[in-house]
């Protein structure tokens with residue numbers, strides 16, 4: 001199987017696209033993958049909506065090996081898909097020790113963030129006030145009042 005490294009694959013329909021169109025609406029920019037195809041000697045255009053530019057990373061083809069399809073980050077459920085893809089990739093392609101050492105602190109940081117999120121939400125559900133841990137954060141929320 002040969003695949004050109006520069007081939008651009010649309011994350012929406014998995015077909016090669018010609019270019020990314022940026023369309024401004026108000027103060028936002030939305031991205032479309034533009035597909036050209038030929039029907040009876042006439043050029044047809046098809047566009048796939050990819051999402052707002054500031055929420056989108058159109059580098060999917062560079063992550064194809066890892067099985068990652070990066071989409072708009074609007075849907076938090078997609079983060080689970082990315083993690084599952086990474087786990088599946090590492091199961092098939094064990095990391096070298098050096099990379100594993102770099103990954104462990106990142107995963108621990110992610111775990112701490114998730115535990116903090118669960119902790120704060122749990123307290124909110126029970127009607128408790130979350131005690132700010134770092135002084136800067138306490139100061140910021142104090143100024144907001």
Ligand SMILES: [Zn+2]
Pocket residue numbers: 010011012013014015017033035047048
């Ligand atoms: Zn497409």
